[in-house]
Every structure is written in structure tokens, then in C-alpha cells.
Amino acid sequence: MLATLRALRALVLLLGFYLLSLLVLAALAGLDIALLEHVHGYAAFKLVGLSIVLAVPVVRGLFMLRMPKSEDPPGVEVTVADEPRLWALVRELAAEAGTRAPDRVLLTPDVNASVREEPRLLGLLPGPRRLTLGVPLLTGLSEAQLRAVLGHEYGHFTGGDTRLSALVVRGRVQIGRVIERFHESAHDKVTEERARQEEAAAKRIAKGKKPHAVDTARAGATYRAMAWLYTQYGKLYLRASLSTARAQEYAADRTAARLAGRDATASALRELAVLSDRFEFYLDCYATIGLSAGSMPPRGEFFRGFGRLLAAREEQLAAMRSELPTEEVSPYDSHPPIAERVRRLEALSADGRTADAGGPALALLTDPAHTLALLEDAALEESALALPRAADWTALLExxxxxxxxxxxxxxxxxxxxxxxxxxxxxxxxxxxxxxxxxxxxxxxxxxxxxxxxxxxxxxxxxxxxxxxxxxxxxxxxxxxxxxxxxxxxxxxxxxxxxxxxxxxxxxxxxxxxxxxxxxxxxxxxxxxxxxxxxxxxxxxxxxxxxxxxxxxxx
Known part of the structure; x- marks a missing residue:
């Protein structure tokens, strides 16, 4: 029932864009008809021409049927043969969640996990599913915490969120393109007017006269007004669609708690904030420290070193976990604050399951060192891969x-x-x-x-x-x-x-x-x-x- 209401809301938001566009076209046509009763000749021709120019971006937005093609982020795709234990966990949790397992698993260099579905007919028919798992997550999470992360992502499948995203994304793209077209037209008009005024100023200078100051404030004003109109609806669209997205996150957290346990889910969220902060620190102060000297960490160590840092700074990490991150709340956030999500989870009844069961998540990989080395090849820029490798971390530092x-x-x-x-x-x-x-x-x-x-x-x-x-x-x-x-x-x-x-x-x-x-x-x-x-x-x-x-x- 809840998924149906979300689908209806997404459809209404998309239909609102079409309704706005039809109203704009009707207003332009009505204004032309009303003014043509009093305007004739060249002025009438310019009036109709302006209306047509303004209508073109609107019409193109209405009939934009092709969606941007989704591409895989940089990463290493692993098959069942490559990582049987990881795939067994992925499929086991999908069965427990009552949803279809992903068709592909992609290991990425980000502190993140996500699912994506490529549905057909705007989400009415299912499509291929992809799970992306950040290797830094595997490095820092326990297996129980990883189960919670996967459970959260499967909550998006069971809630129909990945299918609804086709409708939501379509509306965002269409509104964005219409706004972009109007801004481009306004910019072209300003450029044209500036060139005209500069040419006139040059002629006055050639005649020994004082040139007029270049003023393009009014150029393209009509296009900017149209862009403003669609921008306002775009803000409404974003606020409404992202509030739905935040509700989906809470629902997915509850699915994770059901599958992996309350404590594992809450601790995974705490750990995500810590890992995100420390991975950025690690990249800045360790992994990339040798770039200025034209040197890279030893082969396979670029991502592997993150685990070494986590192990060495466990006391510091424990202190960071004890404090929930403070975030500014915005109506345009796609996710609720982590602190609020953790508070809601910890308010649930205890279920007896622990957060550290099963050992480190990275141990699910058959050969972690080999996988991390492959990830370097897939995720790093060619210019970085071409640099010499230091013999060890001390040599890189020196x-x-x-x-x-x-x-x-x-x-x-x-x-x-x-x-x-x-x-x-x-x-x-x-x-x-x-x-x-x-x-x-x-x-x-x-x-x-x-x-x-x-x-x-x-x-x-x-x-x-x-x-x-x-x-x-x-x-x-x-x-x-x-x-x-x-x-x-x-x-x-x-x-x-x-x-x-x-x-x-x-x-x-x-x-x-x-x-x-x-x-x-x-x-x-x-x-x-x-x-x-x-x-x-x-x-x-x-x-x-x-x-x-x-x-x-x-x-």
C-alpha cells in the first residue's frame, strides 16, 4: 500500500511538469491571440516569433523520451566464481528479504553501497539489478554490519524504490533540461546584445564621439523569467521527491534491522560516518602523499593501506563512534541525518543479535590482496597508474x-x-x-x-x-x-x-x-x-x- 502511494506521488509530480508546460503553451498562445487583435505587420511577426522561440524548449521538454544512459562507476565486477562467499551472502539475504537478488555485484573504491534497477515502461516492468559495494566498507565493517548494509539496500528493492526512481529521475531530467535551454537562450541573447553594443561603441569612437556604456541587463530577460518559472517548480519537485526519498531511507533501515538486527544496523550507520571521514583523511595524508614527488604506494597498497590505518587507530575510532555526527538539515537532502536514523533504530526493542558477529567483512573475499590490486587498475587514473611505485610506505614518505x-x-x-x-x-x-x-x-x-x-x-x-x-x-x-x-x-x-x-x-x-x-x-x-x-x-x-x-x- 505504501509503495503504491509513493508511486502515485511520483506520477503526480511528473504529471505536474506536463501540466505546467501545457499551461505555459496555452498562456503563450492566448497572449498572442489577444495581442494580435491590436498589433499588425512586422510587430505582429516579432511577437509570434518570440512566442515560438519560448515554446520550443517547453515542447522539447514535453517530448523528451530518451533518458540518460546509466553507466557503471569505476570498479571491479565479481562473479559467483570469483567471490562465492560474498555472493552466497548476497543471495541469502535477498531470500530472507523476499526479493530478487542482484544480477551483478560491482566492487568500487567508495565508502558507499547502493542498488540500481533498470526497469522498463517507467518502472512498470522489472529489469536487471546491480549491487555496488565499496571496498572501504568491506575493510571497516564486520560481517554482521555488512549484512545490515545489504539489508538496507534490499529494503529499497522490497519498497519498490528502485522502480519509482525511473519516474522521479525522468521528472528531474526533463525539468532540468527545460531550465538549461532557457538559460542557454538567455546567455546567447546577452552575448548577441553585447556584441551589438560594442560594435556601436566602436563606431562612435571612430567618429570621435564618446561611446555609451555597454548594458545587457535587459537582454534575455524573457528567457530568464521562463527559467525562473520552471526553477520554482523544480524546487517544489525536488523537495517533494526528496522527502519521499528520506521516508524510503527510514523504511529501508527497518528492513535492515529485521534482517541483520537492531544493534548491527545502528552500529553500521555509526561506522559509515567514521569510515567516510577516515577514508578521506587516508587518501589525503597517506595514499596520495607521494603524488607531488611522482611516486605511488607499493602495488596493491593504495586501498589496502586503509585497513592498516584503521587497525592502528582503533582507540581514536572508538571515540569517533561514540559521538553521532551533526549535520545541517536541508529539505533538499536525499537522506535523513545519520544521527536521527541511529536514534530511531536504537529506540527499537533489543533482539539479541550482536554487531560484531561473523568476523571482518573483508574476509568474505577469496583473495582480498588480489582484489584490492585489481581495484587500483580499475579506479585510478592512468596518469597515476603510470607513476613509479615506492618500495614501501617509508620510502614513499621520504x-x-x-x-x-x-x-x-x-x-x-x-x-x-x-x-x-x-x-x-x-x-x-x-x-x-x-x-x-x-x-x-x-x-x-x-x-x-x-x-x-x-x-x-x-x-x-x-x-x-x-x-x-x-x-x-x-x-x-x-x-x-x-x-x-x-x-x-x-x-x-x-x-x-x-x-x-x-x-x-x-x-x-x-x-x-x-x-x-x-x-x-x-x-x-x-x-x-x-x-x-x-x-x-x-x-x-x-x-x-x-x-x-x-x-x-x-x-
């Missing part, structure tokens, strides 16, 4: 850090270059310090308004932290250029740089020695001797000690 230190330019280097007009090298900076001109350079740093307005000692206190940070980076870049730095890779914390011994005292902490030298260099009366001494010491071949300090860039 290449990225060396490139970052050699190619980056600190604010202090920028200020030094502006001040001296010469290449902003570390040696040049030390010379400026020795000459007592450091604080003139500091005045060119990008500081806060309060710091820039300060004078004397107050200014030096404001500027000193920024000076110290930039100077540290310049020193590290110098050591890196001499191949003296080593980087400590970690899945659980930011990368740390390992400094060589910087004094003859084998027991001295290199980090403390560097900090002391930096402090002396940016003192009220700069003293570069300690910094020059440690740089000279680092250049000798007997530097074997090491210590960790935070690097300027770290995952």
Missing part, C-alpha cells in the same frame, strides 16, 4: 617529504626575497641576521593586524613564532638536500623526522640542539653561531646519532 621541503617556499623565504631582491637561501638569511637586519625582514611577514601594528619588543614577540617555524623548515630543507634526514613512518601518529647528530656530544638530543640554535638565531639580538656550527657538524661524515622532532608536513 620521497614526498624531500620533494615538499625542496619545492616549498616559507613565508620567511618570501619576505627575505622581497627584502634583498636575491635568491632567499639559508646562507643569505644567516648573513642578514649577522648584519642585524632580521627584524626588517620580519616586518614583511604575513602577520595578524595586531602583530603588524606592534612596535619594538612587542612586535618581536608577535613575529618570533612565525620566524622560528619558517627557519626550522629552511634548516630541515638544507639537511634534506644533503641527504641527512630520515623520516619515521607511522599509521597511528604524524610522521616524525629523524635528525642526525648535531654536536660532538653523542648523548645530546639533536632536537634540543636544533631548538636551542633556532632560539639563538631569532633572539632580540640574533646569534647565528650555534646554527652555523650544527650545520657544519651535520655536513661531516661522522653523524650517526638521531632523534625525532615533528616534521613540517606529516600524515
Amino acid at each position: 620521497a614526498a617529504m624531500a620533494k615538499g621541503l625542496s619545492s616549498g617556499r616559507t613565508p620567511l623565504e618570501q619576505s627575505l626575497g622581497d627584502y634583498t631582491g636575491q635568491p632567499p637561501t639559508l646562507e643569505a638569511l644567516l648573513g642578514v641576521m649577522d648584519d642585524g637586519r632580521l627584524w626588517q625582514v620580519a616586518e614583511r611577514l604575513p602577520l595578524s593586524e595586531q602583530a603588524s601594528a606592534a612596535k619594538g619588543r612587542a612586535f618581536r614577540e608577535f613575529a618570533r613564532p612565525a620566524l622560528t617555524r619558517s627557519l626550522r623548515t629552511m634548516v630541515l630543507a638544507e639537511l634534506s638536500a644533503r641527504s641527512l634526514l630520515r623520516w619515521e613512518f607511522s599509521w597511528s601518529r604524524p610522521a616524525a623526522v629523524r635528525l642526525p647528530s648535531l654536536t660532538a656530544d653523542a648523548d645530546a638530543d639533536p632536537a634540543a640542539v636544533l631548538d636551542a640554535a633556532l632560539s639563538a638565531a631569532v633572539a632580540d639580538r640574533p646569534d647565528t653561531a650555534p646554527l652555523r656550527a650544527l650545520l657544519e657538524r651535520a655536513a661531516t661524515p661522522l653523524t650517526t646519532g638521531s632523534s625525532n622532532v615533528n616534521g613540517p608536513v606529516s600524515p
Whole structure:
């Protein structure tokens, strides 16, 4: 009954578009008939011509029968022979849900799962079904949580949502195309009017006259008005159709709870938010860190490393799971807030099923390492696949850090270059310090308004932290250029740089020695001797000690 009401609502929304279009055409025709009683000749011809031009996008929208062809997202399609255990779970849950199992399963690189059906006759007849499963989901979910995810997707099948989507999408596409046509016509009219006015202005200039200012504000106004009309209906259409979509999500959650259990479904939703956040972090700070240096993670590690990060940061993830994400609610959201979905699920009666039953979901794959390697080939750009592969994650980090230190330019280097007009090298900076001109350079740093307005000692206190940070980076870049730095890779914390011994005292902490030298260099009366001494010491071949300090860039 509920699916029937949803289908009726989707049909009414689509019919509303046709009704609006017919009313627009009738209004144009009626206006022409009324005005032609009083307008004749060329003016009448222009009036009818304008009405025809305005009617064309409307008519084309009415008779747009071809829908955009759906395409598979980047991924690896797996057959029953490839992944028998995964397919057994997919079919088992479909039977429990009382629905037809997907015809295809596609593994993708996204933290997402979805189902799609290609129905015929606007959803009246069933069609092929496809299930997409994000490998990052398999990496982070338990088998019980994966059952909940699949149960949710099957809830869309049992609710008829995938068939209704044909009606809803058709309306969105048709309205969008009509609006696009009117905007294109308005743009063309503005371009035409601008060209006409610019040509007239050129003629006036050639005659020694002052040209008129180009004004295209009124050009294309009629087309924009028509676009506005359809945009308003489009907003109504979206709000109504997406409110239906949100109700479908709640219904699908209840199906998931029935199939996989309340706790597994609620915990899967909590985990989805965590995995989405951490996967974005992983891509930015680990998987793609070597791109600037023209290097990629070892073969098969681009997606596999995500599992290593999750295992190393379990304590952090537990804290993230305990807090539900806060999201701004919009009438144009296709999904309800996760927090509200979790609250509704946890309000259901306990059913005795746990969220961690069955072990990790990735273990359902026959050979996870092989599948993750195949996913790299399918999901990554060819330009990325063509890059050399690092021997391991530490080598990737060292290449990225060396490139970052050699190619980056600190604010202090920028200020030094502006001040001296010469290449902003570390040696040049030390010379400026020795000459007592450091604080003139500091005045060119990008500081806060309060710091820039300060004078004397107050200014030096404001500027000193920024000076110290930039100077540290310049020193590290110098050591890196001499191949003296080593980087400590970690899945659980930011990368740390390992400094060589910087004094003859084998027991001295290199980090403390560097900090002391930096402090002396940016003192009220700069003293570069300690910094020059440690740089000279680092250049000798007997530097074997090491210590960790935070690097300027770290995952």
C-alpha cells in the first residue's frame, strides 16, 4: 500500500511538469491571440516569433523520451566464481528479504553501497539489478554490519524504490533540461546584445564621439523569467521527491534491522560516518602523499593501506563512534541525518543479535590482496597508474617529504626575497641576521593586524613564532638536500623526522640542539653561531646519532 502511494506521488509530480508546460503553451498562445487583435505587420511577426522561440524548449521538454544512459562507476565486477562467499551472502539475504537478488555485484573504491534497477515502461516492468559495494566498507565493517548494509539496500528493492526512481529521475531530467535551454537562450541573447553594443561603441569612437556604456541587463530577460518559472517548480519537485526519498531511507533501515538486527544496523550507520571521514583523511595524508614527488604506494597498497590505518587507530575510532555526527538539515537532502536514523533504530526493542558477529567483512573475499590490486587498475587514473611505485610506505614518505621541503617556499623565504631582491637561501638569511637586519625582514611577514601594528619588543614577540617555524623548515630543507634526514613512518601518529647528530656530544638530543640554535638565531639580538656550527657538524661524515622532532608536513 505504501509503495503504491509513493508511486502515485511520483506520477503526480511528473504529471505536474506536463501540466505546467501545457499551461505555459496555452498562456503563450492566448497572449498572442489577444495581442494580435491590436498589433499588425512586422510587430505582429516579432511577437509570434518570440512566442515560438519560448515554446520550443517547453515542447522539447514535453517530448523528451530518451533518458540518460546509466553507466557503471569505476570498479571491479565479481562473479559467483570469483567471490562465492560474498555472493552466497548476497543471495541469502535477498531470500530472507523476499526479493530478487542482484544480477551483478560491482566492487568500487567508495565508502558507499547502493542498488540500481533498470526497469522498463517507467518502472512498470522489472529489469536487471546491480549491487555496488565499496571496498572501504568491506575493510571497516564486520560481517554482521555488512549484512545490515545489504539489508538496507534490499529494503529499497522490497519498497519498490528502485522502480519509482525511473519516474522521479525522468521528472528531474526533463525539468532540468527545460531550465538549461532557457538559460542557454538567455546567455546567447546577452552575448548577441553585447556584441551589438560594442560594435556601436566602436563606431562612435571612430567618429570621435564618446561611446555609451555597454548594458545587457535587459537582454534575455524573457528567457530568464521562463527559467525562473520552471526553477520554482523544480524546487517544489525536488523537495517533494526528496522527502519521499528520506521516508524510503527510514523504511529501508527497518528492513535492515529485521534482517541483520537492531544493534548491527545502528552500529553500521555509526561506522559509515567514521569510515567516510577516515577514508578521506587516508587518501589525503597517506595514499596520495607521494603524488607531488611522482611516486605511488607499493602495488596493491593504495586501498589496502586503509585497513592498516584503521587497525592502528582503533582507540581514536572508538571515540569517533561514540559521538553521532551533526549535520545541517536541508529539505533538499536525499537522506535523513545519520544521527536521527541511529536514534530511531536504537529506540527499537533489543533482539539479541550482536554487531560484531561473523568476523571482518573483508574476509568474505577469496583473495582480498588480489582484489584490492585489481581495484587500483580499475579506479585510478592512468596518469597515476603510470607513476613509479615506492618500495614501501617509508620510502614513499621520504620521497614526498624531500620533494615538499625542496619545492616549498616559507613565508620567511618570501619576505627575505622581497627584502634583498636575491635568491632567499639559508646562507643569505644567516648573513642578514649577522648584519642585524632580521627584524626588517620580519616586518614583511604575513602577520595578524595586531602583530603588524606592534612596535619594538612587542612586535618581536608577535613575529618570533612565525620566524622560528619558517627557519626550522629552511634548516630541515638544507639537511634534506644533503641527504641527512630520515623520516619515521607511522599509521597511528604524524610522521616524525629523524635528525642526525648535531654536536660532538653523542648523548645530546639533536632536537634540543636544533631548538636551542633556532632560539639563538631569532633572539632580540640574533646569534647565528650555534646554527652555523650544527650545520657544519651535520655536513661531516661522522653523524650517526638521531632523534625525532615533528616534521613540517606529516600524515
